[in-house]
Amino acid sequence: MYKYLGRPCRNFNILAKTVMIDPLDGREKLVLSNFVAGGTGSLILIDTESHAYEVLPLPGDEGAWGLVNWFDQKLVVGTCPNHAYLHCLDLVTREWAPPLSDPDEKYFWDMTLGSDGYVYGGSWPGCSLLRYDPRTHELLNQGRVSENLDNHYSRPVYGGLPGTIFVAGGFSESFLKAYDMEKEEFHAIDAPGFTVREANSSFICLEKGTEQIWYDAVTFQRIPDLDPQYLSVKAITLPNGQDCSIIALANGRYAGVRGQDYFILEQLSDVPILQRIPSDPSPTRIFTLLVDAKNQVWGSSGFGQTIFRYDPVSDEAWNSATVCNAGGEVYGMVALGEQLYLSAYVGGDHIIYRPEQPWDQLNNRNPKMLQAASPDYIRPEGRSVLGPDGGIWTGWSAKYGQYGGALSRMDPDTEHVHIWREPLNNGQQVCGVAADNRYVYLKTNGGASGLPIRQAACGFGVWQPGVGLVHQVAFPEEEQMGHAIAVGDSYVFIQAGSSLHLFDPNTMQVAKRIATAEPCSWLLQAGEGTMLAFVGHEAIWFDERTTQVVRKEGLPGPVRAAARASNGDIYFAVGDVLYRFKSTNAIGRDISVDSIIAQETV
Template sequence: MNQQLYSHAGKPCRNFNILATEVLIDPVDGREKFVLSNYAMGETGSLILIDTITGQGENLPLPVGPGAWGLVNWHHEKLVVGTCVDHAYLHVLDLRTRQWAPVLISEGESYFWGMTLGSDGKVYGGTYPGCSLMQYDPQTHTLLNLGKVSDNVSNQYSRPVWGEAAGYILMNYGFDTNGMKAYRISDGQFIEFGSPGEQIKWVTGKLVCTEQENGNGLAYYDAAALQPVDGGAVTERDIPLLTLTLTGGQSVPIRHLGGNRAAGVKGQEYFIADLPPDSASYAEPMEVDLKRIPVEAPATAIFTLQSDGKELLWGASGFGQTVFSFNPSTGAYWNSPSVCNAGGEVYGLQFIDNRLFMSAYVGGDHVLYDPSRPWEQLHNVNPRTLRSVAPELIRPEGRSVLGPDGAFWTGWSAQYGVYGGGLSRVDPATLEVEIWYDPVPGQQVSGLAADEKYLYFTTNGGASGLPTRKVQSRFIVWEPGKGIVLESLFEEEQEAGNAIAALGGKVVCCAGDAIHIFDRRQGEFVAAVPVGQSCQWLVALDERTAGAFCGEEYWEIDMETGSGHQVIRTPGYVRASALHDGKLYFAAGSDLYVLNRTYLEG
C-alpha cells in the first residue's frame, strides 16, 4: 500500500567531502599518489588515489561506514583509516593487494577525529564522544583504548593528534574546557604541559607551536622535553608550510609532493602546484589549476529541500558544503562546487527575487547565489559570502525562512563549547546583516518558521561540542522591528526540536512526543496531537493541513480540529521535505521520494 502512495524520484544529491589526505608511493606501480579520504553521508565512504603526474584516479570503497577523518600512510605499505559518524570504525588497506583487513571498532565511540603515526610505529587517534586516545598496532592488527584524555567529563573531543615529536603523542581536547596533553609512549602516561586553555597549532620533530587561550599570542616548546622555548629564537625555517593561500584569499591545507610541489583539495576539486623557490613567497595568494576529482561523485544524504517556485527543486548535501538542483519533469540534476570557504553544510535555503540565499555551518555564513550567472566562488563573486555571524554563532540549527518583512531570517546555535543561540536577518536589497544574540539566554534556536505577520521559533538546550543540557524549551513569537512579543514555556519533559511550520494563522511545532498547535489569533496553544515520538520535519500543506515526518512515519495534522492520522510508513528516516508544484517531496538518506497526491499550495 505504501508503495502506491509514494514514488522514488531519484538520487540527485552527489558530492565529495574530503576529510583527510595523504601522499604515498604506491607499491603496485611505484608511482606517487595523492590520497583523498572521502566521506559520503548516508552511503559508503571511499579512498581515492590520484596519480600526481597523469591525474588518473582510483576509487576504493571502504568496507563499511560513510567515511573518515583519520588517515595514515603506514610506511607506503598500508593505509589506516579511522571513520565516523555512527561508529568509529578502523579500516586497514594493504596497498600491495588492495585488500581490507577485518574491521575493528572503537567501542562506545562515534568518531575518529584524526590519526597520526607515532615514533613507535603504531597509529594513534582521537575520538568523540569519549575524548579518548586510541592506539592501533599494525603488527598485531589490534586496537586499544588508552583512556580519556581530559579529566573533565563534559569534554567529548580529543582532536587533533600529532606524532612528530619523538616519544610522544600530542593532542588537544575540549570543548567545555580546552587544553592539551602529551601521551608518553615509553611508560603510557598522560602528562600535562603548557597553560590551561592552550591549544596546539602545529608540531615538528623540533618544535611544538601553541596558541594561548583567547588568542593571546603563540608559544613554543622543545619537542624533546616539552619545555618552553624563546619565541624570538624561532626562525622562518622552523615553521612548517601546512597551507597555501589561493587567489581569492582562502587558506587551503596542503601535502608536499616530490619535486618541490604541493597538492591540496578545495571542495569538489583538487590541485597540484609547483611551490615557489623562495619561502617568503608562500604567503602571497597563489593561482592554481583546480581540477575535478577524477572519479564519479557518490550519492549522498539530502539535508535540506526547497522549491524555487518554478521548475526546479533545490537541496543541500548532508555534509560537504554543496547544493543541488533537480528537475522532477526530466530527472536532470546539477550539483555545485563548495558554496563557501568554510567546511560543513548548508542548513537553510530560500529563494528571494530568483536568487538563492543560504545559511551554512561551520563558519556561521550567509551565502548568496544567482543561478542565472556563472559560478565564481573562488573570488567570492557568485556565490558570494556575506557577513558571518561567527564566532559567536556557527550552526544554523533553526534553518532559514522568508520573513514577513521579505528578509532572509535564520535561527542559530552558538559556537563550540557555549550554550546559546541567536537570530540573523539579511536584507535582500542591501544585503545588510543584522544579528540578535541569545534572545533566550543560554538556549539555541532549534526551529524557525514565519507567516505574513510574525516569526516563530523554538529553543532547547542543545549545543555544539557539549552534551545537551536539560532546560525548559521555549516557543517565541517575534515581530520584526520589535522583537519578542510572546513567550511560552513547554513542559519540562517536552524538549522542542527542529520541526516547525506556519500558515493561515496557525503554527505547528514538535515538543516531546506531540505536535503542538498554536493559534495566532488567540495567542496560545490550542491543541496537541500525540504522535508517540519526536517529529523531525513539518511542512504546511495548506491553510488547514500540515505534513509531519515522525521517525519513519508520515502524518497529516488537521490544524483546525487538532487531530492527526498516520498516512504512510516512510522508506527511512526523513530529514527534509518541501512542497513543489503541488507535490510533497521528501528525502530519506540519499533517496528522494514524492507522494502520489496533489496539494493546493498555500
C-alpha cells in the same frame, strides 16, 4: 502513493589526505579520504603525474578523518560518525583487514604515526587516545585524555616528536597533553587552546590563531620565538586570499584540496589551478529541501558544503561546487525572486546565490558571503524562513563549547545582516523557525556544539519584525523540542516531545494538542486547511481545523527534509533518495483513526 525520483544530491567531501609510493607500480599517489553522508566512504588514489585514479570503498561507516600512510605498506583509516572503525588496507593485496572498533567511541578524529610505529588517534565521545599496531592488527584504548568528564573531544593529535604524542581537546575546557609512549602517561602542557603547529627533535611550536609559542623539545621549557622559516610549509594562499592546506610530494611539489577540487603545484610560487576530483561523486544524504517559483527542487548535502538542483520535468540534476570557504553543510535555504539565500555551518555564513549568473565562489562574487554570525554563532540549527517584512530570518546555535543561540535577518535589498543574541534570554540554541504575514516564530532547546544536550524547559517565542519579542512560552522539560515547526491557516504547529502543540497567534495561547506515537521529524502545510506531519515511518495528513486524520501513508524511512511546490506537489527525502507526492494525492478521503495519532484538547 509516493514516487521514487532518484538520488540527485552528489558530492565529494575530503576529510583527510596523505601521499604514498604505491608498491603495486612504484608511482606516487595522492590519497584522499572521501566522506559520503548517509552512505559508505571511500579512498581515492590519484597518480600525481598522470592523474589516473583508483577508488576503494571503505568496509564500513560514512568516512574518515583519520588517515595514515604506514611506510608505503598499509593505509590506516579511522572512521566516523557511527562506529569509529579502524580499517587497515594492505597496499600490495588491496585487501582490507577485519574492522576493529572501540565500543565506547563513535568518531576517530585525526590520526598520526608515532615514532614507535604505532598509529594514534583521538576520539569522540570518549575523549580517548586510541593506539593501533599495524603489525599485529590490535587496537587499544590508552585511556581518557582529560579528567573533565564534560570534555568529549580529543583532537587534534600530533606525533612528530620522538617518544611523544601530543593531544589537544575540549570543548567544555580546552586542554593540551603530551603522551609519553614509554611510560604510557599523560602530562599536561600549560597552553590551553593551543595545538601543535610542528614538533621535532629540535623544537616544539604551538599555535592558537595567529599566536605562536615555542618550547625546547627536550626540556619542554619555553624558549624565545624562532624564525618561522624553521617551520614546514603546510598551507598556501589561494587567489582569493584564503589559506588552503597542502601536503608535500616528491621533487619539491605539493598537492592540495579545496571542496570538490584538487591541485598539484610544481613549486610553491605557482598559482593553484583547481580541477575536479576524478571519479563520479557518490549520492549523499539530502539535508535541506525547497522548491522555487519555477518548481525547481533545490537542496543541500548532509556534509560537504554543496547544494543541488533537480528538474522534475527533465529528471536532470546539477550539483554545485563549494558554496563558502568553511567546511560543513548548508542548513537554511530560501528562494526569493531569482536568488537563493543560504545559511551554513561551520563558519556561521550568510550566503546569496544567483543561479542565472556565472559561478565564481572563489572570488566571493557568486555565491557571495555576507556578514557571518561567527565567531559567536556557527550552526544555523533553526534553518531559515522568509519573514513577513521580506527579510530572511535564521535561527543559530552558539560556537563550540558554549550553550546559547541567536536570531539573524538578511536584508535582500541592502544585503545587511542584523543579529539578535539570545532572543528568548534562556541560554538555548534556536532549533526551529517559521513565519506568517505578521510574526516570526522560533523554538529553542538545550543542544550545543561540542557539549552534551542540556535538559531544561525548551522555549517558544513570537517575534515581531521591527518590535522584537512579543510573547514567550516555556514548555515542560520532558517535552524536548526538535526542528519541526510550521504555520497553518489558523495555528502555528509546534513539535514538543511526542506532541504537536497548536498555537493560536490571535489569542497567544496553545489551543489544542495532538499526541503522536513518537516525536514528529518534519511539518509542512500540504494545502489549504491541511497539515502534513512526518512521524517515524509514516506521513500523516490531517485537517487543521478539526485535527482529524484524513490520510496516512507508510514511508521508506524517517523524513527530515520536505518542501511543497506551488502546484501542490510535495517533495521529501529519506537519506539520499528524493521522493514526491503528487498534488492529487496530497489530501484524500477520511480514514479510520488508529493509535498513530489522537486528539487531545489542552
